[in-house]
Amino acid sequence: MNTSSHEISLTVNGRAVEATVESRLSLADFLRRELGLVGTHLGCEQGACGACTVLVDGRSVRSCIMLAVQADECELRTVESLAPGLAMHPLQDAFHKHQALQCGFCTPGMLLRCLELIEENPDITDEEAREGISSNSCRCTGYQYIVDAVVEAAEQMRQ
Amino acid sequence: MPTVREHPETLNWVGKSIRRIEDPKFLRGRGNYIDDYSVPNMLEVAIVRSTEPHARIVSIDTSAAEALPGVAAVVTGAAAAEVTDPMPDFGPSPDKHVWRCLAVDKVRYVGEGVAAVAAESRAIAEDAADLVHVEYEPLPPVVDWHDALAEGAPLIHEALGSNVPFHRSFVFGDVEDDYAEADVVVSDVLYWGRSGGQPLETVGAVADYDLGSGMMTIHVNSLTFTSFLFMLAGTLKVPSNKLDMHPHPAGGSFGAKFWEVKTAAIAGMMSKVTGRPVKFMQDRLDNIANGDHHGSDRRYEVSLAALRDGTMLSMKVKVVDNYGAYIQFGVGHHGNSLAQAVGPYRMRSIAYDVTAVLTNKCQQGAYRGFGSEVGNWVLERMVDLMATELDMDPVEIRRKNFIQPDQFPYFIPTGNCYDSGNYEGVLDKTLELADYHGWRRRQAEMRAEGRLVGIGICTCQERSVFSATEFWFWFDQPVGVTSSPESVTLDIDAMGAVTATLYSNASWGNSPETMVAQFAGEELGVDPSEVNVVYAGSNQGLPATGPGGSRFTIMVSGAVEGAANRIKAKAAKIAAHLLEANEDDLEWIDGGFAVRGSPDRRKDLGEIALQAHLFKHSLPDEIDSGLEASFVHDHPYTTLPNADRTDLGVFYPFVGHASHVAVVEVDPDTGKVEFLDYTAVHDCGTCVNPRSVGGQVIGGTVQGLGSTLFEEFVYDGDGVLKTPSFAEYLLPSALDSPALKVGHQETPSPYTPYGIKGGGEAGRMMAPSAICAAIDDAVGIRVRRLPATPERVLDMIEAAED
Ligand code: FES
Ligand code: FES
Secondary structure (H helix, E strand, O other), rough: OOOOEEEEEEOOOOEEEEEEEEOOOEEEEHHHHOOOOOOOOOOOOOOOOOOOEEOOOOEEOEEEEEEEEHHHOOOEOOOHOOOOOOOOOHHHHHHHHHHHOOOOOHHHHHHHHHHHHHHHHHOOOOHHHHHHHHHHHOOOOOHHHHHHHHHHHHHHHHH | OOOOOOOOOOOOOOOOOOOOOOOHHHHHOOOOOHOOOOOOOOEEEEEEOOOOOOEEEEEOOOHHHHHOOOOOEEEEHHHHHHHHOOOOOOOOHHHHOOOOOOOOOOOOOOOEEEEEEEEEHHHHHHHHHHHHHEEEOOOOOOHHHHHHHHHOOOOOOOHHOOOOOOOEEEEOOOOHHHHHHHOOOEEEEEOOOOOOOOOOOOOOEEEEEEOOOOOEEEEEEEOOHHHHHHHHHHHHHHHHHHEEEEOOOOOOOOOOOOOOOOOHHHHHHHHHOOOOOOEEEEHHHHHHHHHHOOOEEEEEEEEEEOOOOOOEEEEEEEEEEEEOOOOOOOOHHHHHHHOOOOOEEEOOOOEEEEEEOOOOOOOOOOOOOOHHHHHHHHHHHHHHHHHHHHOHHHHHHHHHHHHHHHHOOOOOOOEEOOOOOOOOHHHHHHHHHHHHHHHHHHHHHHHHHHEEEEEEEEEEEEEEOOOOOOOOOOHHOOOOOOOEEEEEEEEOOOOOOOOOEEOOOOOOOOOOHHHHHHHHHHHHHOOOOOOOOEEEOOOHOOOOOOOOOHHHHHHHHHHHHHHHHHHHHHHHHHHHHHOOOOOOHHHOOOOOEEEEOOEEEEEEEHHHHHHHHOOOHHHOOOOOOOOEEEEOOOOOOOOOOOOOOOOOOOOOOEEEEEEEEEEEEEOOOOOEEEEEEEEEEEEOOOOOOOOHHHHHHHHHHHHHHHHHHOOOOOOOOOOEEOOOOOOOOOOOOOOOOOOEEEEEEEOOOOHHHHHHHOOOOOOOOOHHHHHHHHHHHHOOOOEEEOOOOOHHHHHHHHHHHH
């Protein structure tokens, strides 16, 4: 296959990254395969499910339908950034407490989407949380405990 | 009958909604899912999929693909058949509908694999797959059940001589007498459309065949049914003792990873061919089109007979199930229906005529309920129809027919046993939590405003803990009573820390580690959050069956109990020695042994473990070093079917119950169904972790909602799959899903540890009935075909107006 390569430089979870990538390499494959950040999951590779959600310059993005080369000069956050040390992020803690996950496959993408929602709207309500997460599929939970967790995490994060 | 157990009155950990043991790794993105696992020198696989629904393979040209740099091997179905035997098949006469990991000679559905490519990367493998040229000679496709049955229909499998791999008429009880006695018979034709588990993670496997030792090691996120892995070894032509499977957590299953075996077979086959480790990770299209796990696809002709006062007597069911191109589990799905064929009702008899047909669709597998969810829906549809016919309240007709609490253990006409229940208790709780009567009043007001508001109720069973004996009922000679056990090893190290080893691929979104830790906490007096739970490879493994049919929690509770008892028996000997007491004078209390009557003379498990590990020679001779024990927990209660199959025996005896109330509003312009309220009350005996049970109920209900309102694998008349991605196959979103009010009632099983019953398939087994009843009530016409898509609901509204 004819492929060209590009040099990109970006920040991933606070660290500077420089890489040479094929044009066709998706951002998700770049994160998973080149950087070993396997917390970003692939459910459909088609932009439908949101499992691959990461934050690019603070906005949630489906990394399966964004090319790595498009992330040049961007600042990325993946699930691995949420709790670099022993203590979990308040949002992760709320997910744990409320059992807002079952198989955990949608969870990294869901966490990043929820973080974006809370950052945009620190007083988020049940209804707003439900509408906000409707971007991301979860096949296990039926969403209710995720809504509970988001509202409680927002409360914790306000304090 | 099994022994009736005394359940402890006070429990320390069972019944507490502790945080799940599994979660921290998932929350950190360190789940170690199968696609996160790679080994050096590993190749990756892509599949060449059939574009034809039904065709002969004339030729396959792999030369361009093979010439692509980075490609290690291109294997056609014919070449694969030289290194593999047919796929495992639990169905009747597998030699008449041979199933292989890649199609040979002909393709039988769109998406079936015809060749596999292994290359240095997935991208190269996909590029190469595009270069494989397959020449097909199209055959007429067979898509609908009636076309498959038509005289002279094209044959899916010529060797079978027809498209019917199984047909049988069962009669349980005096059906004709009961019909003769009945005042009223209602009948209907109902269709249940094909949906599927569609977990967010697809199936994957990493296989490594070691030419030197002959060991085939496969890491996989599927294949929970570990006692049957010898069948996969047979397919891969390796000795059964040289296959070692290592489980990875499944990113959801809902049945779809219960025994998805083709992915592991293809990875293993490609590793054998290339001599290198191989990863095959399905993409979504593989999973939808070729994942071997579509759900039931059934057409029912059904009638229900009752007395004028609403007493239900008997039912006649004639069902045709469109299985697709193969039939890997036989008609086990109907065994599941028959396990609870009469629901919670005292019906005296039932006739069940089942015809399995083969067509040019992907084959069925397992999906949450394994066919019994369909039986529930059909029964509840008929109860509602009878209520309408008799002008009875849908609540009262159910209440009138319930099996009563003092009638358990209760044997239903098909032979299965219901262990315990209190259906009226659940119903009353549901009506209260739902504010059923309040909603009826509000409904009247809303209707007066012209709004299409409906309320639906259902009362359904959830059978749990299959023994695979259910699979044998289609053979004339049953093979034997099949236990389907689950095993655990508990190891107490010198510090008194507990490690529990599991032997099946148990983690698929249920909470196996939390369950085991809570049981170990209960039995050994340790804090569950400190229990380490690990998984053994199958080659060093004990017999295990894994999750499926709502079995894991119950089965593993008995395994932990048994292993803990063995540990305590040894610990008691050591404690007796250390305390210079008679073993008989010791009692187990708060995680240690104390001398009865002098609680200060005690040894904690940790102290005992230290002695056991380090000071064997200070202990009595008969005690060897270490403190660990294993236990294989066999199915507590299962029996064989009788010779003429008028009694299928006991194979699903722990029977939960639930009642749901759905309140919906239908948009007359779009046909969209909105939820105004939703209530679910479940009784799965003793809840081990009530919040986890609640999560299963909510998640299962939302899946049931999907099957009811929009999920369907659609094949058009030409056999083309119209729903190959999540853009067409729609999963419920948060906005489609109601906020549930969830209640629990606990009617313990007399036969299981702590009185637990299964709860993992809950929700999906009930929601379709409640939602359809609510839609009926809103638009004034019956739902007869699922999914009730907006388009179909609009048609119903139009029909109601005519
Ligand atoms: S994997 Fe990216 S949206 Fe599904
Ligand atoms: S927890 Fe399984 S998909 Fe969300």
